[in-house]
Amino acid sequence: MQTSKLSSKGQVTLPKAVRDALGVQPGDLIAYEVEGDTVRLRRLEPFDAAFHAALSQTLDEWASEADEEAFRDL
Numbered sequence: 313m314q315t316s317k318l319s320s321k322g323q324v325t326l327p328k329a330v331r332d333a334l335g336v337q338p339g340d341l342i343a344y345e346v347e348g349d350t351v352r353l354r355r356l357e358p359f360d361a362a363f364h365a366a367l368s369q370t371l372d373e374w375a376s377e378a379d380e381e382a383f384r385d386l
Contacts, residue, residue: 315327335355340356341355343355343356
């Protein structure tokens, strides 16, 4: 089991073995999934917001208010 200490600012350092297992590098995004008193970490794939914005303009059939609400948290 790997451990780390919580700083006064609420920050932790991921141990090298964890970074290696996740394949993360400085600047990568980490997702936290909380289930009870357990937290699961996973690396998020890079997201190209400019590409997404340009592409979304071509998908009018998926641009309803209901779609915006459904995907707002992504």
